[in-house]
Amino acid sequence: MNPPIAAKHPVALEAHGITRQDDYAWLRADNWQEVMRDPSTLAPEIRAHLEAENAYTKAEMADTEALQAALFKEMRARIKEDDSSVPAPDGPYAYASRYLEGAEQPRIVRTAREGGPETVLLDVDAMAKGHAYYEIGGADHSPDHALIAWAYDDKGSEAYTLRVREAETGIDLPDAIETTTGGAVWAADSRTLFYTVLDDNHRPCRIYRHKVGSPIDEDVLVFEETNPGFFLGIGQTQSGRYLLVDSHDHETSEVHLIDAEAPEAPPRLVAPRRPAEEYDVDHNGDTLYILTNADGAEDFKIVTAPVANPGRENWTDLVPHQPGRLILGLTVYKDFMVRLEREGGLPRIVIRQLASGEEHAIAFDEEAYSLGLGDGYEFDTTMLRFTYSSMTTPSRVYDYDMATRxxxxxxxxxxxSGHDASLYVTRRVFVPAGDGETVPISLLYRKDTPLDGSAPLLLYGYGSYGITIPASFSITRLSLVDRGVIYAIAHIRGGKDKGFRWYADGRREKKQNSFRDFIAAGEYLAAEGFTARGKIVGWGGSAGGMLMGAVANMAPDLFGGIVAEVPFVDVLNTMLDATLPLTPPEWPEWGNPIESVADYQSIAAYSPYDNVGAKAYPPILAIGGLTDPRVTYWEPAKWVAKLRATKTNDAPLLLKTNMDAGHGGASGRFDSLKETAFATAFVLKVADRA
Known part of the structure; x- marks a missing residue:
């Protein structure tokens, strides 16, 4: 079967006196906002092209269908199908999610705190029947436990419809609020609800107050963010006393408080926004606890401020800044403060007794692991829930008594299906980068895998937004490792693996450090005999997909294959389009090429789509989602079209567009496994392990 050849309709694009030609701009639907909400409105010629690409991909992967089925079967066999979360107590009840055997989606349930009969609050699997895509955005019970605010998205566009349900009867009230972000927060009266709505360009920009049972058109606008570069959200302190109206981009934040006991009072500002200054807020008594990078605290510190007068002039250091110790988050309970921090690249939890100031840490001994704070509803408690896993250790949920330890x-x-951790090795190695930095890599492989350069290696990377990819357990990657593939995570610059500086050194004009780090990781792993050049398969998604596009341009012969999920590859065009959902908020991350010629030139130098060249590219699988509001479907479509017209070899080049989903792919747990099995089969095929 011949690959689809996209028509060329050249468009001249000019900025800062520089003219570019885009042959495939036509793949961007003029009515993209409408397509997000109703995929059937996609122009026929665009749909025909995407479907032709899907048909070609299916044909090219036909020889792996048995392998895909085997991979899916073994991945599914590692899932406990009738699984449930550990119930989270809140007053007289405990809340949990639970899967029935064979169910794609969970049930949200509750029992009496002491146990007993279970009440099904939401049977998501039943609700999802008949939908190609169905995702629950949130299920938040009211303080009196009588009502459930829940939201669903049945398009994959992350535009959620908010509903209110009676907990005991399961009856949905007439209240139905469309185009929300999915989450909602209750005031103390259990009848007032706050929610965030999306504008026409899919940006969360307004918070409304709703009285249960009242007409939606009577909802009160509580707060509006007029700067298109800032997204708006609504949250709540652990104490439940204050609702938090949070405006933020990728480096600046601003918080307003709403008293949950006085929901009609106007929001009250904590501290006005300052460029490149972030802060998060929690509460206890008359005091706010604030995590911030103010005053040069690059790796963050914790300060306190009086609730009555919380401005910066009244901030007092509680946990001072310590370079190299990145504080990631804090939660304040009645008698304790908990913070999650990272030092030396590894996470730990630190407990502080508020009355005495005494601190102790929870840490683990493995070379690489993942640690996270669990979500708890209660404030007056000594019990902390956290999760732990490593690349060889399945996830464990602990309850930790902060008083007795x-x-x-x-x-x-x-x-x-069984998992013997003793059969596997997890390691951390440090790779010298070209400028003297060292890049951490987390490795997983079977003990019997030869380290003589003969093994293929999957190298995963992200490296943006300060996001750290944890060295956690995964049932799906075992299917690669058990077939002799080494799995590696490159903790490159652009994440916060080594503190905030690691992030700052991998964004804006320093973005190419991320790509160089990833290439250095691959070169090192080949030089040290873990694998060999040409045996490395790169894998990344979203901004990690941009990483894949960039390294494919920069070092194509290093890789034996590339998997790019929802890849952000048309960076320059996207950052020049202020109407797209994420563009204005992301200028702090990438630069603003509309206002700055330097930013334009910086992005143009690496934007994968703009730097496709006449060279031999490795096999590439690109995956997109038609209703994706984060990385629009046309980015991978344009990229593949240009690669196909430009590259000089006949290595496989495949585009798969999910016509019924968005950024996260399929919504069901087994449907999503099928997508993972498909991509894994591609990796094994190009690695000659199929």
């Missing part, structure tokens, strides 16, 4: 294992991830 007793740790209780509440749940360990079951792998029904």
């Amino acid at each position: 007793e740790r209780v294992l509440r749940k360990e991830q079951e792998v029904p």
